Amino acid sequence: MKKVTVAVFAILFCTVSVCNAGFFENLLKGVESKTKAAGGISTSKIISGLKEALSIGTGNAVSLTSKADGYFTNEAIKILMPDKIRNVASALKKIGFEKQVDDFILSMNRAAEKAAPQAKSIFINAVKEMSFEDAKKILDGGNTAATEYLKSKTFKKIAEAFKPKVSSAMDQVGVTRSYKAMMGKFNSLPFAKAESMDLDNYVSKKATDGLFLMVGEEEKKIRTNPTARVTGLLKEVFGRK
Numbered sequence: 001m002k003k004v005t006v007a008v009f010a011i012l013f014c015t016v017s018v019c020n021a022g023f024f025e026n027l028l029k030g031v032e033s034k035t036k037a038a039g040g041i042s043t044s045k046i047i048s049g050l051k052e053a054l055s056i057g058t059g060n061a062v063s064l065t066s067k068a069d070g071y072f073t074n075e076a077i078k079i080l081m082p083d084k085i086r087n088v089a090s091a092l093k094k095i096g097f098e099k100q101v102d103d104f105i106l107s108m109n110r111a112a113e114k115a116a117p118q119a120k121s122i123f124i125n126a127v128k129e130m131s132f133e134d135a136k137k138i139l140d141g142g143n144t145a146a147t148e149y150l151k152s153k154t155f156k157k158i159a160e161a162f163k164p165k166v167s168s169a170m171d172q173v174g175v176t177r178s179y180k181a182m183m184g185k186f187n188s189l190p191f192a193k194a195e196s197m198d199l200d201n202y203v204s205k206k207a208t209d210g211l212f213l214m215v216g217e218e219e220k221k222i223r224t225n226p227t228a229r230v231t232g233l234l235k236e237v238f239g240r241k
Contacts (some may be wrong), residue, residue, distance in 0.1 A: 041237060047135040052125050054146050054195045056125040057218035057231065065183030066116035072109035076211030079108045103176040106172065108199075112207035114169035115162040119154075119211055122161060126153045143223050147216040155208060162204040170199065205230055 071077055081101070082087075092101055114158055130138075130149075138145045148221035179199060222238060228234045 022060055030213060033162045043132070043136075043232070046237055047130070047132060049057070049233050050135050050138055050146060052231060052233050052237070053129060053219065053222045054127045054130075054150065055124070056234070057146070057222060058127070058150070058215055059120070060218045061211060061214035062120050064214055065207075066113055068113065068130075069109075070116065071088035071112045071207070071210055072106060072212075077213055079105070079203060079210070081105060082197055082202050095156055100178065100181055107173045107178050108203050108206075110173040111166050111203055112162075112210065114173070115165040115204070115207055116211060118161045118165050119158045119208075122154050122157050123150065126150055129153075143220045144216040145219075147219050150215065151212050155212065158211070159204050159208045162207055165201055166204045166207065167200045170203065216222060 058068075064074075065077070071079055076083070125157075134149060138149055180216070218228075223233060226235070226239060229238055
């Protein structure tokens with residue numbers, strides 16, 4: 001009789017254990033998510049904090065670059081004369097056409113400033129798609145880890161999105177006109193020869209490079225400067241160390 005009772009008990013115990021396996025597994029996962037995050041903050045909260053940091057950082061970068069002089073007066077991202085035609089600029093400045101050269105450089109930067117807002121929706125989508133593994137790598141990375149993540153996901157998309165806007169803006173602000181005038185002056189000089197180039201591609205790529213440089217600067221601020229953590233969540237996640 002005792003043997004029967006023990007057997008029945010064993011069967012019941014195994015049945016209950018199997019039925020509750022999912023419950024105990026979920027319970028352990030819940031505990032793990034609360035305890036393995038640094039500083040006692042849950043991993044879900046850290047992910048939310050990283051996404052918020054990216055949203056704020058990219059928003060600030062787009063705002064800074066899309067305003068008047070956002071590129072032109074910022075020496076770190078100012079779009080300069082293309083290497084291919086730098087000899088053109090030097091030659092024209094020597095014969096009194098410095099204003100035409102300066103106007104051309106200004107107009108390229110104005111086109112970039114007009115194109116910058118196109119990046120906003122692309123950034124938003126990339127932030128939404130961030131996975132737990134992405135967030136973990138970013139958290140364990142350096143001061144621009146989030147920027148590098150975004151760059152790997154969006155650089156090509158942003159450069160492509162900039163192209164039509166850059167092309168349109170260049171017509172509006174006179175880039176093409178300034179370029180043609182400048183090249184016409186140069187080609188009229190004896191023995192002068194300049195390489196042709198795709199201005200749309202050049203300005204789009206330089207504008208994208210500059211934008212990501214600014215995103216990186218914004219990320220550094222949030223990670224290292226307490227005053228840049230403008231929400232409670234940012235203060236909690238990035239101020240835990």
